[in-house]
Amino acid sequence: GRRADLPSAVSSSSGGRKSPPAAPRVWFVPDALGIVCASATWVLTLSQGALLLSAWLLPAQRPAYSAVHGSLSHLLASLALASHARTMFTDPGALPVGAPPAPGLAARCPLCGAVQTPGAHHCGVCQRCIRRAHHHCPWVNNCVGEDNRKFFVLFTLYTALGALHVLLLLSAPALRAYARGEWDLQTPVLLRPSLLFLFVVALNGFLFAGLMFTIQIRSILTDPQSQPGEPGQASAWTNLKAVLGPRPSPAWLSPFASAGPRAASGPQAVV
Numbered sequence: 001g002r003r004a005d006l007p008s009a010v011s012s013s014s015g016g017r018k019s020p021p022a023a024p025r026v027w028f029v030p031d032a033l034g035i036v037c038a039s040a041t042w043v044l045t046l047s048q049g050a051l052l053l054s055a056w057l058l059p060a061q062r063p064a065y066s067a068v069h070g071s072l073s074h075l076l077a078s079l080a081l082a083s084h085a086r087t088m089f090t091d092p093g094a095l096p097v098g099a100p101p102a103p104g105l106a107a108r109c110p111l112c113g114a115v116q117t118p119g120a121h122h123c124g125v126c127q128r129c130i131r132r133a134h135h136h137c138p139w140v141n142n143c144v145g146e147d148n149r150k151f152f153v154l155f156t157l158y159t160a161l162g163a164l165h166v167l168l169l170l171s172a173p174a175l176r177a178y179a180r181g182e183w184d185l186q187t188p189v190l191l192r193p194s195l196l197f198l199f200v201v202a203l204n205g206f207l208f209a210g211l212m213f214t215i216q217i218r219s220i221l222t223d224p225q226s227q228p229g230e231p232g233q234a235s236a237w238t239n240l241k242a243v244l245g246p247r248p249s250p251a252w253l254s255p256f257a258s259a260g261p262r263a264a265s266g267p268q269a270v271v
Contacts (some may be wrong), residue, residue, distance in 0.1 A: 093131030151255055
């Protein structure tokens with residue numbers, strides 16, 4: 001990606017006065033592979049919901065059943081995609097380029113020139129140093145760092161739950177038949193290509209997203225440096241609050257609520 005510096009103020013042509021600070025632009029990493037992977041995530045998520053509705057729920061001709069499970073499926077898909085968008089378009093915590101070093105932080109990154117802070121790592125794709133960077137994920141076309149980690153956790157959670165919901169719906173008839181001793185290979189999922197495709201998509205989504213969610217939660221709970229200045233002292237509960245928010249609330253599960261105020265990352269962005 002290429003880096004663009006956003007000026008904090010624009011000079012006025014009359015009188016040399018400065019206009020109010022420019023509003024920050026949306027963070028976006030122009031990486032071809034990341035754009036393809038992120039687009040594929042949306043296509044697969046939307047396809048899963050559409051196929052569940054058209055190939056399973058509507059043919060069932062059970063209005064209450066279709067309404068309940070259709071609503072739940074679309075709710076989980078909407079939350080997953082909203083979390084994905086927030087992860088993708090949120091500055092993960094890029095360190096400002098060219099900022100004066102703070103006391104005790106004299107080292108600069110040789111690649112981007114940012115003053116290094118504890119836990120920051122340079123990302124070769126974003127071309128910036130990211131505070132508390134965990135990894136760069138092509139499926140969200142962004143780094144997972146201090147300021148967008150909550151959204152990534154929610155993305156993996158809702159994706160896994162949505163896929164699990166589909167798997168349970170498709171598997172329920174076969175499981176009931178097996179319990180009655182009537183199991184055979186003539187099940188709707190195996191006979192209809194659209195349902196087989198839906199099952200494979202949901203299974204892969206559940207395994208991948210579930211694994212990523214587990215890795216994220218384990219990493220958060222065992223992070224010894226979650227609280228700046230207190231290496232090795234932060235408890236698992238403190239670590240969780242540092243990512244999701246200062247106190248337990250429904251906002252923890254909302255992709256529309258940020259975790260809380262973070263350190264400013266300066267007037268730079270990747271565009």
